[in-house]
Amino acid sequence: MTVAPRVYIGAGISGAPHHRGGMQASQVIVAVNNDPDCPLFEISDLAVVGDLHEVLPQAAERIREHRAQG
Helix, strand or coil: CCCCCCEEEEECCCCCHHHHHHHCCCCEEEEEECCCCCHHHHCCCEEEECCHHHHHHHHHHHHHHHHHHC
C-alpha cells in the first residue's frame, strides 16, 4: 500500500526501506530524528536533527501562533 499525503512528518523513525516505500510519494516530507545520519533525511524536504519530544511541541506552538495571526 502506498500513502501519498501532501505533507508527511516522520518523527523518530529511521526511514527503513519498507517504510520509505510507503510514503515517498508525499508532496513534502519532513523528518525529525536525533541521528544526523538517519536514512529518511536522504529523501526529506526538511530535516530537523533533534529530539522529537522537544521539536514537535515547539513546531506545534509555532503553527498555533501562525494560525492565530491569520
